[in-house]
Amino acid sequence: MTVWDRPEPPTRPAPLDRERIVAAAIALADEGGLEAVSLRKVAARLDVGPMRLYGYISTKEELFDLMVDEVHAEILPEELPGDWREVLRVRAHRTRQAALRHEWLADLLGGRPTLGPNALAVTEATLAPFDGLADLDTVMHAVETLSAYLTGAIRREIAHLRAERATGLSERDWQRASGPHVMRMLATGRFPMLAKVVHDGTDVDAETSFATGLDWVLDAVAAKLARPPA
Missing domain, CATH: 1.10.10.60 (Homeodomain-like)
Structure with missing residues (x-):
């Protein structure tokens, strides 16, 4: 029970x-x-x-389950768009925002599904716009792919925030402090592709990075949904 x-x-x-x-x-x-x-x-x-x-x-594990379910009430918006892509986008951004308010949530993402009423409502709202668009296996793979991206991206962002607090260095300060070592390593010529990234790559903030990765995931899901069944 x-x-x-x-x-x-x-x-x-x-x-x-x-x-x-x-x-x-x-x-x-x-x-x-x-x-x-x-x-x-x-x-x-x-x-x-x-x-x-x-x-x-x-048990404390039951308490954690209840805590996660309570936060799912923050993830579920009052109204959802009917388009599956916008539904997944809304869920992704609201999950990230909830994790930034409650950083401990990142530590509990990716485990067994939460069975509380709020979590089940989020899952139902996520699945509903796919009804009739594809077979159930494809739908579940699409939702699982989104969940995997959310877990990884959110944990990475929270880990960076925790590192900043632990060291007292912002991301920019850390880059400056580690810059001389990185430049010496790149000067060896052993890491040509990494050198291109460091010298010519675009530095983006966490929110932009999250949104860009999310778009790539949604594009992949859209391509899969458009493919006729084998």
């Missing part, structure tokens, strides 16, 4: 419910990452004994 199927305990002194528990856990994670979340710390935030929480949540 999942946490969503298990009823909450009867009301007791000091009102408590899963909604308050999850809100407290998200606040802790936003402040200090997933390592800052434990049932004991959540109980302390709510000013209740830790044992009170076990009537609502059995």
